[in-house]
Amino acid sequence: MFAPEPVCYTDPLDLLRRFAPTPLKAHVYLEFANVLLETNDLSFLPSLSVLGVREPSSQSCLWKIVRDVDARGTATEASIVMAGSLIVYAMGPACLIGADRERGEILAFIGRDVDARLFQESILPALIRLTMFVTRKQDTPIAARSAEVPVGGQCNA
Amino acid sequence: MSPRCHLFASNILAAYFRATVEHNMTKLHLINRAALPLHSDLMIAGAHCAFATNSEQILASISRWRCPDRPRTSRTFEMNVLLDASLPSKRDVMTQTHFRGLHHLVFATIGTYELFVFDLLRKQVVGAVSQASATDAAFWSSYWLPITVGVMGTTVGAVPVHSACLDRDGKGLLVAGVSGAGKSTLSVALTRCGFSLISDDWTYLSKEADALIAYGINAPVKLLPDVVQYFPELSGRTPKMWFNGELAIEVEPEAFSPNGAALRSRPHWLMFLERTSAPGCDFVPYSADDAQAFFEGAAERLPKQVPEASNVRTQVIRTLAACGAWRVRTGEPPQVTADAIRQFCERN
Numbered sequence: 001m002f003a004p005e006p007v008c009y010t011d012p013l014d015l016l017r018r019f020a021p022t023p024l025k026a027h028v029y030l031e032f033a034n035v036l037l038e039t040n041d042l043s044f045l046p047s048l049s050v051l052g053v054r055e056p057s058s059q060s061c062l063w064k065i066v067r068d069v070d071a072r073g074t075a076t077e078a079s080i081v082m083a084g085s086l087i088v089y090a091m092g093p094a095c096l097i098g099a100d101r102e103r104g105e106i107l108a109f110i111g112r113d114v115d116a117r118l119f120q121e122s123i124l125p126a127l128i129r130l131t132m133f134v135t136r137k138q139d140t141p142i143a144a145r146s147a148e149v150p151v152g153g154q155c156n157a
Numbered sequence: 158m159s160p161r162c163h164l165f166a167s168n169i170l171a172a173y174f175r176a177t178v179e180h181n182m183t184k185l186h187l188i189n190r191a192a193l194p195l196h197s198d199l200m201i202a203g204a205h206c207a208f209a210t211n212s213e214q215i216l217a218s219i220s221r222w223r224c225p226d227r228p229r230t231s232r233t234f235e236m237n238v239l240l241d242a243s244l245p246s247k248r249d250v251m252t253q254t255h256f257r258g259l260h261h262l263v264f265a266t267i268g269t270y271e272l273f274v275f276d277l278l279r280k281q282v283v284g285a286v287s288q289a290s291a292t293d294a295a296f297w298s299s300y301w302l303p304i305t306v307g308v309m310g311t312t313v314g315a316v317p318v319h320s321a322c323l324d325r326d327g328k329g330l331l332v333a334g335v336s337g338a339g340k341s342t343l344s345v346a347l348t349r350c351g352f353s354l355i356s357d358d359w360t361y362l363s364k365e366a367d368a369l370i371a372y373g374i375n376a377p378v379k380l381l382p383d384v385v386q387y388f389p390e391l392s393g394r395t396p397k398m399w400f401n402g403e404l405a406i407e408v409e410p411e412a413f414s415p416n417g418a419a420l421r422s423r424p425h426w427l428m429f430l431e432r433t434s435a436p437g438c439d440f441v442p443y444s445a446d447d448a449q450a451f452f453e454g455a456a457e458r459l460p461k462q463v464p465e466a467s468n469v470r471t472q473v474i475r476t477l478a479a480c481g482a483w484r485v486r487t488g489e490p491p492q493v494t495a496d497a498i499r500q501f502c503e504r505n
Contacts, residue, residue, distance in 0.1 A: 012458050016258030052248070064259055076269045083188040083283040088274045089268050093255040098274060099261045107259035123265065 003034045017109070020066045030128065033059040033135040041067035044110070044119040059135035063127065068093075071111035075122055087133060089126050097123075099130040106130055182268055186285040190237045200224045201306045202361035203372035203421070204315040205233040212240035215286070216489035218294040218462065221375070222302060232313040234280040234362060236305065246289035250296055251398050261462040263308050273310045274313045277463045294378075296305060299407065303376045307359065308448045311459065311466045315361045315372065316473040319455040322360040322422065323352035329422030330502060331360060331477070333451060334430035339491060340375045342384050343430060346495035348413035354378070355422055357410075361423070362473045369476050372421050379405040387491050426502055427482040434435065438487040438497040481505065 001125040009015060024042050034057050038151060076092035085101040094111030110119065165436050193209040199222040200206075206425050210216060216236055248268025255266045263275035265284075273284030282305055290296050306481075320333040320450035321340040321438040330352065348354050357380075363370050382404055387391040396404040429443055430450065452474045459467045487494040 011456065013456060016256055016263060018258045018260075018460055019458055066259065068257065070259075077183045079184045079186075079270045079272045079285070081186045081188060081272050081274060081283055081285055083242075083274075083281075084279075086262075086274060086276060088262075088264060088272060088281070090264065090272050091258075092269055094268060096257055096264045096266070097258070098264060101263070103261075105260065107262055109257045109264075111257070 017066060017068060017070070020068075022064060022066060028063070029130060030057065033057050033061045035061050035063050036091050037065065039063075039067065041065075041110075043067075044114075048086050056137075060104065061131050061134050063108070063112060063131075064105065065108045067112065068109040070132040072111060072113055073111060074113055075111075075118060078126070079104045087130060089130060091122065095123055095126075097126060097130060099134050101134050104134055106134060113134065135142050184241065184285070186239050186241060186272075187285050188239050188285070190235065191345050193237055193239070198224050198227050199236075200228055201248075201302055202305055202315055202317075202374045203230075203232060203311065203314065203363045203370065204310055204313050204361070205230050206302075206305070207233060207235045207237070209236070210240065211240045212238075212291050213444070214459070215240055215297075217299040218297045219302065221294075221298060232315050234282065234313050235310045236282040237284075238282075239285045240288065240291045241270075241285050242288050244285070244287035246287045249274060250290075250300060254300075258460070260460050265304075275305070277309070277312045277460070279314055280309065292435075292448065298375075299377050302375050303359075306361065306374065311470050312463055314473075315363050316470045317359050317456075318360050318452050318474065319358070320360045321357050322355040322373060322451075323347050324355055324422035324504065325352045327423060328425035328502075329355070330426045330428065330498070331371065331424055332428050332430055337477050338430045338432055340430060341378060341380050342387060342491045343367075343494055343498075345378070345380065345384065345388060346491035347498065348460055349492065350495045350499040352499075354413040355420065362477060364473060364476070369424055369473065370421055371424050373410070375386075375410060375420060376494055377409055377423040379403075379407060381405055390464055392442055392443060424477055424480050426505065427477065427480045428482045428498065429482070431484060431486045433488045435486075435488045438485065438489050438494050440501055441484045441486065443482040443484045445478040445482065448482045449474055452477065 009017060020040060022038040022040045024039050030039050059132045071093040073092065073094055075094045079090050081088045087099045094114050097106060098110040099106045110123065124146040179382050187248040190209050193211050195210050195213065195216055197208045197216055198205060199208050199219060201222055205228045225324040248271060249269060253268045257264050261276060265273040271290060273282060275282050306315065307317050320331045321344040323344060332343060334340050344354055344357045355371060357378040363372065379399065382396045391408060394406040396406050399405055401403045427448060456470065
């Protein structure tokens with residue numbers, strides 16, 4: 001379990017935790033993208049070992065993941081908003097992920113009570129899918145893209 | 158809950174995204190402004206919100222902000238809100254609303270399913286709400302639209318400053334001070350001295366033709382429950398818990414301005430309220446540098462992804478700080494302080 005360190009967000013004012021320091025950096029090589037990870041907590045990184053290390057991809061993406069010491073509780077059911085080049089994937093305060101395709105960024109807050117198992121089982125798959133969304137060229141035919149990705153069971157269309 | 162999706166983009170796009178999340182997926186909302194059938198122009202604190210939705214109920218809930226014609230202003234952002242009637246309506250806005258921001262994005266969740274994203278770069282807000290929020294006019298007028306303009310305002314040149322604002326004959330009086338100093342209660346007292354209330358807590362400043370204009374939000378005024386000791390006519394109202402954990406009663410702004418709430422004014426006096434235990438009410442000149450430092454210190458830090466917003470805010474605050482500014486030290490009840498301020502303003 002993540003051991004939080006006290007951080008002052010009032011001087012200067014940073015109620016949204018935008019400026020939570022993310023001094024830890026790592027490279028994660030996915031099959032389809034090279035990810036630069038910036039975070040304040042590497043405790044969930046062992047679960048990334050399942051991804052393996054591949055040849056560098058031509059696509060790159062930033063993952064900025066903030067372990068949010070003030071967000072308590074576990075992940076809830078997922079709610080997703082997709083609009084233009086943005087996708088926001090939320091599982092309550094314990095997991096907020098925004099993916100911006102134009103900027104090649106995935107920005108996330110992970111609650112303090114999210115353990116490595118929950119991260120691996122519930123959040124990491126979403127991060128990877130969102131990375132696909134972010135790094136795929138927009139001129140690729142959508143039908144062809146969808147054929148490459150396995151279809152989930154509970155999605156609602 | 159039965160899985161559903163709202164498609165306002167293409168089915169092919171939905172099929173693609175369906176493939177991107179394998180588990181725990183219960184609600185997917187594809188929001189495409191062009192496919193939202195209902196559009197409305199809102200003016201909120203001097204900013205134009207080009208609003209789109211699929212819900213007549215939401216339009217009715219935000220009707221107080223509506224302007225009949227499309228405003229001629231560059232201070233515009235888009236807001237696209239989808240009503241998903243299948244979302245559970247059980248949520249507590251005060252205790253289950255959660256905000257976070259990184260880079261140019263601000264996320265907000267309300268309960269388990271309602272979700273908003275504020276995109277500061279693209280000047281766009283997108284969200285999905287339940288029936289409960291759609292029909293709750295107080296949700297929009299007391300919370301969500303004020304919050305929205307608070308988040309988005311700086312990016313479109315409507316800069317929020319932590320200050321009450323009142324108007325007298327077209328001249329604006331801004332009353333600043335730390336939280337708990339008594340700005341709201343003093344504002345009520347000032348309305349009894351010939352001032353019209355514009356804002357009790359946050360004021361929005363815009364530069365228009367090189368002049369600084371202060372706007373209010375026309376939202377209900379929040380007052381601490383002990384205000385009834387000074388204004389017994391406000392007794393009998395039930396306090397509510399707010400985001401910051403404070404108990405406060407809520408009063409419509411029209412209640413404080415017999416001629417109707419003023420919505421804008423030109424800043425003329427700037428006062429920093431300080432409570433003391435000593436009797437009396439003193440006015441001490443306050444330097445522009447101190448005034449600027451106060452407002453910048455009370456403002457939320459902005460991300461480097463929106464540098465122009467930071468520049469605009471700095472310029473606006475600098476202009477505001479150049480107004481005549483005084484520190485008001487008072488140990489008097491709000492009515493006495495308000496009357497002293499009235500007399501001071503008549504002389505200055």
